[in-house]
Amino acid sequence: MRFFSFFDRSTRAFQFSKLTLLFAVNTGGLVAYSESKLYSDTSVDLSQVEPKKKRVVVLGTGWAGTTFLKNLDSSLYDIQVVSPLNYFAFTPLLPSVTCGTVEARSIVEPIRNIIKKKNGEIQFWEAECVKIDAANKRVHCRSNDRIIVEGKEEFLLDYDYLVIAIGALASTLNIPGVKEHCHFLKDIEDAQKIRRSVIDCFERASLPNLSEEERKTALHFIIVGGGPTGVEFAAELHDFVCEDLVKMYPTVQNLVKITVIQSGDHILNTYDERISLFAERKFQRDGIEVQTGQRVISVSDKAITTRAKVNGQIYSMPYGMIVWSTGIRIRPVLMDFMQDIGQKHKRALTTDEWLRVKGCDGIYALGDCATIHQRKIMEDISAIFNVADKDKSGTLTVKEFQGVIDDILVRYPQVEHYLKRKHMRNVLDLLNDSKGNESKESIEVDIEGFRSALSHVDSKMKNLPPTAQVAAQQGAYLARCFNHMKDSEDNAEGPLRFRESGRHQFQPFRYKHFWKFVPLGGEQAALELPGDRISIGHSTQWLWYSVYASKQVSWRTRSLVVSDWTRRFIFGRDSSRI
Ligand code: FAD
Ligand code: MG
Numbered sequence: 001m002r003f004f005s006f007f008d009r010s011t012r013a014f015q016f017s018k019l020t021l022l023f024a025v026n027t028g029g030l031v032a033y034s035e036s037k038l039y040s041d042t043s044v045d046l047s048q049v050e051p052k053k054k055r056v057v058v059l060g061t062g063w064a065g066t067t068f069l070k071n072l073d074s075s076l077y078d079i080q081v082v083s084p085l086n087y088f089a090f091t092p093l094l095p096s097v098t099c100g101t102v103e104a105r106s107i108v109e110p111i112r113n114i115i116k117k118k119n120g121e122i123q124f125w126e127a128e129c130v131k132i133d134a135a136n137k138r139v140h141c142r143s144n145d146r147i148i149v150e151g152k153e154e155f156l157l158d159y160d161y162l163v164i165a166i167g168a169l170a171s172t173l174n175i176p177g178v179k180e181h182c183h184f185l186k187d188i189e190d191a192q193k194i195r196r197s198v199i200d201c202f203e204r205a206s207l208p209n210l211s212e213e214e215r216k217t218a219l220h221f222i223i224v225g226g227g228p229t230g231v232e233f234a235a236e237l238h239d240f241v242c243e244d245l246v247k248m249y250p251t252v253q254n255l256v257k258i259t260v261i262q263s264g265d266h267i268l269n270t271y272d273e274r275i276s277l278f279a280e281r282k283f284q285r286d287g288i289e290v291q292t293g294q295r296v297i298s299v300s301d302k303a304i305t306t307r308a309k310v311n312g313q314i315y316s317m318p319y320g321m322i323v324w325s326t327g328i329r330i331r332p333v334l335m336d337f338m339q340d341i342g343q344k345h346k347r348a349l350t351t352d353e354w355l356r357v358k359g360c361d362g363i364y365a366l367g368d369c370a371t372i373h374q375r376k377i378m379e380d381i382s383a384i385f386n387v388a389d390k391d392k393s394g395t396l397t398v399k400e401f402q403g404v405i406d407d408i409l410v411r412y413p414q415v416e417h418y419l420k421r422k423h424m425r426n427v428l429d430l431l432n433d434s435k436g437n438e439s440k441e442s443i444e445v446d447i448e449g450f451r452s453a454l455s456h457v458d459s460k461m462k463n464l465p466p467t468a469q470v471a472a473q474q475g476a477y478l479a480r481c482f483n484h485m486k487d488s489e490d491n492a493e494g495p496l497r498f499r500e501s502g503r504h505q506f507q508p509f510r511y512k513h514f515w516k517f518v519p520l521g522g523e524q525a526a527l528e529l530p531g532d533r534i535s536i537g538h539s540t541q542w543l544w545y546s547v548y549a550s551k552q553v554s555w556r557t558r559s560l561v562v563s564d565w566t567r568r569f570i571f572g573r574d575s576s577r578i
Contacts, residue, residue, distance in 0.1 A: 057159040064165035064367030067475030097191035099240035100573040106560035164365040168328035177299035182324035201320040218320040225325035226267030235521030353508030367471035383498040407495040
């Protein structure tokens with residue numbers, strides 16, 4: 001029986017290999033034949049030959065890159081993905097990883113798991129893009145140091161479309177000593193290092209032959225930057241200390257100090273004022289010291305030095321550990337690229353409203369590495385007037401203006417924001433406003449009147465914040481454009497081109513702001529919603545739990561995160577240094 005089955009299998013294997021060989025020979029022949037036919041026989045009907053798929057290279061597997069891949073119809077393109085990390089990390093839960101509230105592996109999803117669910121072929125290379133050669137439409141990549149094969153570390157990828165989504169680095173503000181002595185909180189490895197370092201500080205402070213002063217220094221945790229990441233980490237650390245570490249290190253519990261240093265006048269200054277004040281008061285009650293109006297001027301291995309903004313006084317504080325969280329800066333590979341394409345003095349890669357990198361062909365950039373240059377309406381005011389003035393009378397009637405209003409609102413979203421700010425219900429109110437109390441129908445403006453009616457609209461344009469919400473919406477938007485790239489070539493759906501003729505191919509990217517959470521510790525969180533609405537307290541924390549559980553990229557990570565939260569409620573956090 002065994003012999004038979006073995007024989008059976010080996011015969012089948014033999015037959016299979018014969019078949020494969022035949023197939024390979026045949027298809028090879030077929031390919032060779034069809035190619036030679038294509039080039040030698042000019043009578044071949046080229047319309048019958050299936051066009052080669054366009055090559056898309058995606059750089060980065062963070063929020064922007066992964067959302068793009070998840071939403072892209074991968075059967076339409078030949079797709080290659082390059083990233084030095086072979087996973088997607090759910091960054092909003094990184095502060096929870098620093099103290100073991102959730103485990104690192106619970107918030108990451110292997111990128112190969114995500115792409116294997118797609119119908120087309122997507123190739124992934126664990127490597128870093130080291131140079132973008134826009135002139136030759138190729139990127140130079142270098143495989144990850146850990147997996148390098150000598151002599152084969154560098155490779156080139158040609159593209160038709162390049163999607164740059166490589167995020168950013170933590171900013172050090174070029175302050176001496178920051179890079180060497182501070183922790184950053186940007187990715188999973190940073191969070192794991194912080195977790196180990198916190199435990200090290202407690203173990204150091206518990207050693208037998210230290211003075212009280214030395215113990216206090218070891219347990220002085222300083223957070224620089226009072227933005228949402230710094231505040232959330234401070235709150236997480238405070239909970240970890242009060243709920244878990246005090247039980248394990250009873251001798252040193254009274255020596256712990258947490259300080260938040262902020263250069264502005266308030267922490268969370270990009271949030272609603274009520275949230276910012278609530279956070280400050282809560283931190284005061286919890287014993288977290290908030291030092292506002294202080295600029296860090298240097299960091300040494302023992303102390304951090306700050307200067308007060310009001311009186312220039314210099315202070316020096318010894319520390320056990322510093323977490324630095326003062327925003328982001330562009331990656332060096334993009335600085336070189338920006339130099340090549342004439343964007344030298346920009347702070348991030350600048351794109352137009354369709355996420356196309358300015359000055360390049362077929363290159364898109366999204367997420368933290370890019371910023372959208374929103375065109376001002378004043379730059380195009382004469383062109384808009386000319387398009388709107390259908391009868392070429394040199395004046396615009398209300399009817400003529402109405403003909404272009406929708407396109408203006410789509411092309412220049414600042415108009416809508418301005419109307420909201422001014423509590424105006426209709427764009428026509430702008431004309432009204434500039435002409436006193438005339439009745440709407442009779443309004444007729446010349447170019448100067450039109451210019452002055454819209455002159456304040458561009459006044460408060462803001463760049464989009466570097467958040468996962470923005471990056472994910474951009475990824476989904478760009479995938480939709482790619483999915484319809486072919487259909488819409490003659491079927492443009494975008495707004496009127498005021499400076500040229502016709503319409504734009506697609507609607508420009510439009511960010512929809514849904515919410516802004518910040519957990520404040522002690523099972524309380526704050527939430528900012530559009531329209532000046534806020535919510536603070538325990539119920540908001542429960543909302544935070546449900547939103548962040550629902551936002552996980554897979555059921556696997558969702559269940560891991562929820563079980564980590566449950567484990568923490570029952571058994572507390574783990575303080576082992578592994
Ligand atoms: P990233 O997510 O940073 O991804 C960049 C990708 O590029 C990575 O895969 C990286 O490996 C890869 N890469 C890097 N260099 C190269 C290279 N040379 N070649 C190829 N690939 C490369 N936002 C919110 O909206 N809500 C929150 O609650 C929130 N909390 C946060 C908490 C923390 C601690 C942090 C650090 C950020 C938080 N953010 C939050 C911001 C959010 O994480 C970022 O805005 C978001 O990650 C940006 O997405 P991205 O795709 O542009 O970049
Ligand atoms: Mg007219």
